[in-house]
Amino acid sequence: MLAKTSVSSETRIEHEEHGPAGGWGSLKSVGGVLTRQHALLKSTQVLPHQNKPDGYACVSCAWAKPEHPHAAEFCENVAKATAWEITSKRATPEFFLQHSLSELETWSDFALENEGRLTAPLRYDATTDRYVETTWTEAFDAIGGELRALDPDEAVFYCSGRASLETAYLYQLMARLYGTNNLPDSSNMCHETTSVALPKTIGVSVGTVVLDDFDHTDCIFFFGQNVGSNSPRMLHQLQDARKRGARIVTFNPLREPGLVSFVNPQSPREMLTPGETQISTRYHQLKTGGDVGAILGICKALIEIDDAAASCGAERVLDVGFITEHTHGFDDFARYARQVAWEAIESHCGLSRDELRFSAQIYASAKAVIAVYGMGLTQHRDGVENVQMLTNLLLLRGNIGKQGAGICPVRGHSNVQGQRTVGITEKPALAPLDRLKELYGFEPPRDKGLNTIEACEGILQGDVKAFISLGGNFLRAVPDTLRMEPAWRKLRLTVNIATKLNRSHLVHGEVAYLLPCLGRIEIDRQQGVPQAVSVEDSTGVMHASRGRVAPASDKLLSETAIVAGMAEALLPANPRVPWADWAADYASIRDAIARTFPDIFHNFNSRLRAPGGFHRPIAARKRHWNTPTHKANFIVPTCLDADPDMPAPDGGAILRLMTIRSNDQFNTTVYGYNDRFRGIHGTRSVILIGDDDMERLGLSEGDIVNASTVADDAPRTVYGLRVVRYEIPQGCAAAYYPECNALIPLWHHAKGSCVPAAKSIPIRLQRVADPRVGVHSSEQPFP
Ligand SMILES: Nc1nc2c(c(=O)[nH]1)N[C@H]1C(S)=C(S)[C@@H](COP(=O)(O)OP(=O)(O)OC[C@H]3O[C@@H](n4cnc5c(=O)[nH]c(N)nc54)[C@H](O)[C@@H]3O)O[C@H]1N2
Numbered sequence: 001m002l003a004k005t006s007v008s009s010e011t012r013i014e015h016e017e018h019g020p021a022g023g024w025g026s027l028k029s030v031g032g033v034l035t036r037q038h039a040l041l042k043s044t045q046v047l048p049h050q051n052k053p054d055g056y057a058c059v060s061c062a063w064a065k066p067e068h069p070h071a072a073e074f075c076e077n078v079a080k081a082t083a084w085e086i087t088s089k090r091a092t093p094e095f096f097l098q099h100s101l102s103e104l105e106t107w108s109d110f111a112l113e114n115e116g117r118l119t120a121p122l123r124y125d126a127t128t129d130r131y132v133e134t135t136w137t138e139a140f141d142a143i144g145g146e147l148r149a150l151d152p153d154e155a156v157f158y159c160s161g162r163a164s165l166e167t168a169y170l171y172q173l174m175a176r177l178y179g180t181n182n183l184p185d186s187s188n189m190c191h192e193t194t195s196v197a198l199p200k201t202i203g204v205s206v207g208t209v210v211l212d213d214f215d216h217t218d219c220i221f222f223f224g225q226n227v228g229s230n231s232p233r234m235l236h237q238l239q240d241a242r243k244r245g246a247r248i249v250t251f252n253p254l255r256e257p258g259l260v261s262f263v264n265p266q267s268p269r270e271m272l273t274p275g276e277t278q279i280s281t282r283y284h285q286l287k288t289g290g291d292v293g294a295i296l297g298i299c300k301a302l303i304e305i306d307d308a309a310a311s312c313g314a315e316r317v318l319d320v321g322f323i324t325e326h327t328h329g330f331d332d333f334a335r336y337a338r339q340v341a342w343e344a345i346e347s348h349c350g351l352s353r354d355e356l357r358f359s360a361q362i363y364a365s366a367k368a369v370i371a372v373y374g375m376g377l378t379q380h381r382d383g384v385e386n387v388q389m390l391t392n393l394l395l396l397r398g399n400i401g402k403q404g405a406g407i408c409p410v411r412g413h414s415n416v417q418g419q420r421t422v423g424i425t426e427k428p429a430l431a432p433l434d435r436l437k438e439l440y441g442f443e444p445p446r447d448k449g450l451n452t453i454e455a456c457e458g459i460l461q462g463d464v465k466a467f468i469s470l471g472g473n474f475l476r477a478v479p480d481t482l483r484m485e486p487a488w489r490k491l492r493l494t495v496n497i498a499t500k501l502n503r504s505h506l507v508h509g510e511v512a513y514l515l516p517c518l519g520r521i522e523i524d525r526q527q528g529v530p531q532a533v534s535v536e537d538s539t540g541v542m543h544a545s546r547g548r549v550a551p552a553s554d555k556l557l558s559e560t561a562i563v564a565g566m567a568e569a570l571l572p573a574n575p576r577v578p579w580a581d582w583a584a585d586y587a588s589i590r591d592a593i594a595r596t597f598p599d600i601f602h603n604f605n606s607r608l609r610a611p612g613g614f615h616r617p618i619a620a621r622k623r624h625w626n627t628p629t630h631k632a633n634f635i636v637p638t639c640l641d642a643d644p645d646m647p648a649p650d651g652g653a654i655l656r657l658m659t660i661r662s663n664d665q666f667n668t669t670v671y672g673y674n675d676r677f678r679g680i681h682g683t684r685s686v687i688l689i690g691d692d693d694m695e696r697l698g699l700s701e702g703d704i705v706n707a708s709t710v711a712d713d714a715p716r717t718v719y720g721l722r723v724v725r726y727e728i729p730q731g732c733a734a735a736y737y738p739e740c741n742a743l744i745p746l747w748h749h750a751k752g753s754c755v756p757a758a759k760s761i762p763i764r765l766q767r768v769a770d771p772r773v774g775v776h777s778s779e780q781p782f783p
């Protein structure tokens with residue numbers, strides 16, 4: 001058992017300065033994964049086709065793909081994600097005959113996925129406690145029969161963010177024809193905060209920035225997004241902007257090396273000379289959860305400067321014309337900002353008024369500012385206010401709807417934004433229900449469906465009986481692991497459409513199916529014709545994607561074919577809904593998407609052929625404000641005084657834990673146990689704590705601690721974390737996701753968006769006398 005789970009011989013924490021992002025370290029890190037996955041040769045053959053007009057769209061993050069791609073338009077992450085998908089390792093039916101699910105449950109996340117690609121459809125056999133091979137027809141019929149026996153609202157159709165626009169469209173249609181809006185997706189744990197915050201302020205649910213804006217900006221404000229690890233291709237835009245003299249002001253509790261400096265591994269000249277680009281021109285290590293305070297401080301400083309200018313007739317600092325013509329609520333906001341005390345701001349964010357004033361000057365002197373953000377803003381109880389404060393800042397100088405400026409939420413999964421666009425949503429108001437009714441002649445469900453948190457509550461209460469998962473690793477991604485797992489076992493039906501084995505497949509329902517699908521890099525032939533699929537990137541651009549390598553097994557079906565097959569077995573025949581024809585020719589699905597969403601997808605098939613894809617319309621870019629006031633709205637924050645994330649201070653014993661991603665993972669997929677940017681090697685069972693806190697809590701580097709959530713309703717502890725001394729603001733700590741998800745109470749989520757507050761968990765630490773406890777649990781995430 002331990003042989004399977006142990007992956008590294010050595011645990012090493014380094015404290016020397018870590019090099020820049022990119023560069024030789026990046027090449028070395030990629031090489032390791034390619035070799036381990038036996039994918040070296042194949043990767044070198046396919047990677048040049050990544051994000052190219054004839055190639056496949058990146059399977060890693062959703063960052064924008066340029067119209068004129070670099071010779072090698074890929075990054076460290078993509079190379080890893082590619083190797084992980086086209087690996088020559090296989091988890092065959094024979095593998096499943098050798099291992100019971102109870103045994104596999106003791107394996108780590110890494111070990112499970114490292115078995116390689118799933119190769120045949122599998123059904124759970126209770127008598128042997130194993131997955132056994134089945135046929136596609138048996139699987140579809142059985143799943144259809146199980147679902148028909150339920151009330152549709154007892155079933156949940158989850159969607160991780162990787163499936164194409166075509167598959168996602170069919171998936172939501174299947175759920176609605178069946179009779180439910182229970183369509184939660186990974187954005188419920190991610191940028192749902194954005195989708196709730198932005199419609200109220202600027203009347204769109206997505207960012208307003210496109211790639212071209214990076215060529216025209218002179219200043220970027222960067223909040224809570226770890227570009228070096230999570231969207232490295234964006235470093236090219238940041239590097240170019242810096243070379244033009246643009247300034248980058250970063251707010252992050254951790255000094256993330258990718259935000260400090262960068263060497264372009266695709267530029268031989270840069271690789272051979274020591275030069276590196278400094279990315280951030282100012283770096284504010286604010287307190288975790290302190291963004292509203294920090295941004296408010298900058299707004300307050302701007303308003304102070306502007307008030308002074310107005311009183312002496314000097315040039316104004318605020319864009320008065322824009323504010324008057326285009327915004328609503330400025331007076332209330334300005335009044336609030338003038339009266340709020342600097343002390344309150346400073347204690348909220350841990351930054352001084354002088355630092356904030358200085359950054360306000362930088363902001364004021366820039367003609368066009370982009371604000372970039374990620375999970376550091378969205379995964380807090382006050383996440384929605386975080387994002388809205390950021391739009392307040394942009395609105396003060398008209399930085400929305402002009403070239404080189406705008407708001408830029410960096411999306412996660414490669415098609416997470418697009419899935420929402422084509423109807424994956426639990427909110428009926430966001431789905432084109434009337435149009436679906438008209439096109440397909442049925443009465444769509446009108447009740448609100450379950451989001452991720454509500455689906456978890458439904459599973460705990462026993463109201464949810466079936467869980468269908470289009471990709472993802474739901475059980476590992478959601479909060480409250482130790483409460484969710486026993487409840488998940490009580491489900492009647494679990495169906496997972498997946499490429500690789502993960503824990504959500506092992507903790508299963510009474511009836512369980514594991515259905516293996518093609519990955520996006522694989523050639524998808526239907527009736528002999530290779531098919532293209534499409535995805536939407538973080539900047540609202542739609543791209544075609546064509547697979548390049550032979551499928552991992554001849555028993556795989558495409559995700560599209562699996563959804564169509566399930567739908568045919570589940571639903572009564574309807575001549576207007578030609579599942580088999582759709583699955584045979586994806587262009588016909590695109591025609592259906594175009595008929596459903598003509599504003600975005602008119603002439604979908606022909607426009608998809610354009611190099612660089614096509615843009616969706618984003619009203620706020622044109623300063624059309626689809627809000628109730630028909631203006632862009634300033635929003636007065638409410639959270640400065642009361643901190644919803646943390647209980648009352650307890651003599652400093654309570655720390656605020658953020659859960660983070662390493663450079664060697666993609667969400668719950670763990671590629672390896674090294675976080676080279678943070679100097680942590682060979683283990684993920686660590687907790688990063690600052691000097692002062694270590695001293696105050698009597699801890700030394702290397703001590704083993706247990707972390708427990710400060711909450712009354714249930715005990716939540718993660719055992720055996722090794723203390724790592726790290727530069728992080730006082731009172732804050734960091735540890736890896738998903739290992740620490742057991743610490744997040746289900747109810748600890750963002751007001752308004754229900755995104756788990758994974759960046760602000762109140763915890764207490766307890767030192768473990770016997771350090772061997774930690775050695776066991778560092779390889780063994782399920783104590
Ligand atoms: N290699 C790789 N790439 C990925 C992923 C992956 O796991 N691995 N995941 C993908 C997905 S689904 C997503 S959503 C994105 C996630 O990408 P990010 O949005 O970068 O998410 P995190 O890695 O969680 O890191 C958030 C950053 O916010 C900082 N932070 C934490 N709390 C606060 C705070 O209160 N304020 C501020 N200002 N900063 C804070 C952290 O220090 C960290 O640098 O990446 C995508 N790309």
Ligand SMILES: Nc1nc2c(c(=O)[nH]1)N[C@H]1C(S)=C(S)[C@@H](COP(=O)(O)OP(=O)(O)OC[C@H]3O[C@@H](n4cnc5c(=O)[nH]c(N)nc54)[C@H](O)[C@@H]3O)O[C@H]1N2
Pocket residue numbers: 113160161162163186187189190191375379412413470471472473474476477478497498499500501502517518519520559659660666667668669737738740741744758
């Ligand atoms: N504590 C904490 N929790 C978090 C976060 C955090 O920062 N902290 N982040 C949250 C965020 S931002 C997100 S997006 C979620 C992620 O939640 P999910 O999207 O549910 O999880 P992933 O880890 O991305 O899913 C990995 C699995 O997807 C399957 N897969 C990979 N490629 C394909 C494919 O092409 N098709 C299909 N069908 N399956 C495929 C593989 O079987 C793999 O095991 O986690 C959230 N949870």
Ligand SMILES: [Mo]
Pocket residue numbers: 186189190191411412413
């Ligand atoms: Mo995400």
